[in-house]
Amino acid sequence: MKKLLEVKDLSISFDTYGAEVQAVRNISFHLDEKETLAIVGESGSGKSVTAQSLMRLVPMPPGKFVGGSIIFDGEDITQKSEKQMESIRGKDISMIFQDPMTSLNPTMTVGKQIAEGLIKHQNLSKKAAHDRGVELLKLVGIPNPEARIKQYPHQYSGGMRQRAMIAIALACNPKILIADEPTTALDVTIQAQILDLMRELQDKTGTAIILITHDLGVVANAASRVAVMYGGKIVETGTVDEIFYNPKHPYTWGLLGSMPKLDAEGEELQAIPGSPPDLADPPKGCPFVTRCPYAMKVCEQHMPDYKELSSTQKTACWLLDERAPDVEPPESAIVGGTEVHG
Amino acid sequence: MAETREKLLEIKNLKKHFRIDRKHTLRAVDGISFDIYRGETFGLVGESGCGKSTAGRTILRLYDASDGEVKFHGENVHARKSKKELKSFTRSMQMIFQDPYASLNPRMTVKDIIAEGIDIHGLAKNKKERTERVNSLLKTVGLNTEHGNRYPHEFSGGQRQRIGIARALAVDPDFIVADEPISALDVSIQAQVVNLLKRLQKDHGLTYLFIAHDLSMVKHISDRVGVMYLGNMAEIATSKELYENPMHPYTQALLSAIPLADPEVERTRERIIVEGDVPSPISPPSGCRFRTRCPFATDICAKVVPEFQEYKKEHWVACHLYDERYADQMKQ
Incomplete structure (x- = not known):
């Protein structure tokens, strides 16, 4: 199987008032095509910092890149400029977050938030992006997508917001989807729906998934490989x-x-x-x-x-x-x- | 289990409604009845918004009940009480909260947090006795005595939850409501707190109402479990029976939705996936409240509210599937 992403000896620290917190210390792992890699650990183990660093989302400062490399598509992500990163984020690598309420923009309709990436990365017209948005909402199982696309996040339930987030993340057919505790804020019956949806979409699109979680049940259900x-x-x-x-x-x-x-x-x-x-x-x-x-x-x-x-x-x-x-x-x-x- | 079990709490048709505005009322708890026996752990589970926390708080009289009654030692909890009566009553019931960060006063030392109840109820004769009590409580929950002089922010989540437990124990209660006491903690720390709660129950003869959304942890700690859905009780049974033989379709779905830490099982398992979301408790569905998501629902479920009945010994269910009167209508 082809390696899609390779992380080598990555170390990330945070400068704090008292001391330097070494959140990620010398870790190496890789991600194969079409697989789901789960990163498991407790709070403070460095799993979320690892995930964020793959998209260069760790705020620097106080974050500090200490060493190592992240090779994606033959190029080292850690060496790229902010401008170059903009063309990777949301296009090749995208992310869904734990809390869908705080990670969606409350002042924009769901449709606009889906269209943003499509207009930027795929040069679609507003009209075409809207149509593709309806398709995507349908794909993630939101009933009545034509009406729902005009609504704001607060008009969605928790499970639907997470579905909308997945739709935004998948809009540009990314090669890698990073899911940081995607079901932790959801009830079990809704969690089961979302995990099912992610599996179904992976079968359809072939996206590789990095799943960050603390729940071993979710790991057993969804992952093919695990890093503890x-x-x-x-x-x-x-x-x-x-x-x-x-x-x-x-x-x-x-x-x-x-x-x-x-x-x-x-x-x-x-x-x-x-x-x-x-x-x-x-x-x-x-x-x-x-x-x-x-x-x-x-x-x-x-x-x-x-x-x-x-x-x-x-x-x-x-x-x-x-x-x-x-x-x-x-x-x-x-x-x-x-x-x-x- | 012997028939002579003593009922510590009797909850009858308890309701708690919140008025939203002139036209709308949120029926958070809408007529639940159950008993809690002395020395047992009664688990209350359900998804967010099902009313389990409101139920716990209303039982403690943190909220006034809208209707129904709660009897504790045979005495009505919500009856008019003088200040003195209320004080002696609150001493016997305590609560452990979900968020160990928000439920401890950041400006008080741990010693004073734990001793607050001791001071209010005058349980220590002098300063020395107060310190002794606090120190022994700290030891009971697995902290050091020097921890008493520190402030809450100096502790980790698991340690804070231990402080919350020590505070609840300080006034020697009979009954503790633990509202999601472990949800904010990491897995390895959850196990520590659950083991502590179990040990304390044995040593102090406590009775718990354990509220959680995590069915596997509830099953582990509880003797009996009640499953709530949208303000109603769907099913009550011993935790073993509930797991091995869930009768209500909602309980079945809930159990089947829990991902198990066993990849082989997860790959081969047939899931009952319920569609959609929980409806709003402001305008709940007519008849059975689960009918909008229930795979077995028929016309009768929209028309008639299912009765909460004991279909097997100690196994109560509110579902038409088991009611002989509706056997014909439910067959389709």
């Missing part, structure tokens, strides 16, 4: 099956164990003790060392290298070193055998 982020680093990456059925990083185990299982009886949840590291003063070694039940001396001092467990799975953990003791994942982290009712 913690403390500004990617600690484990693999196909969705590898991450759920053969996870090797204790943080991935912890995440899987903290989720209540619908079919399990009320035993204690396996909480991860403590809280995430302060990225203004990140641990010298592995970021998970303070909360890891298996932490060793070496973990405090040195960041482990990635160990390739298969052609697709890579994990950064000292437990995988041949000198480390053998550790089995806890029972709570074992996924599978879920019975589905209802």
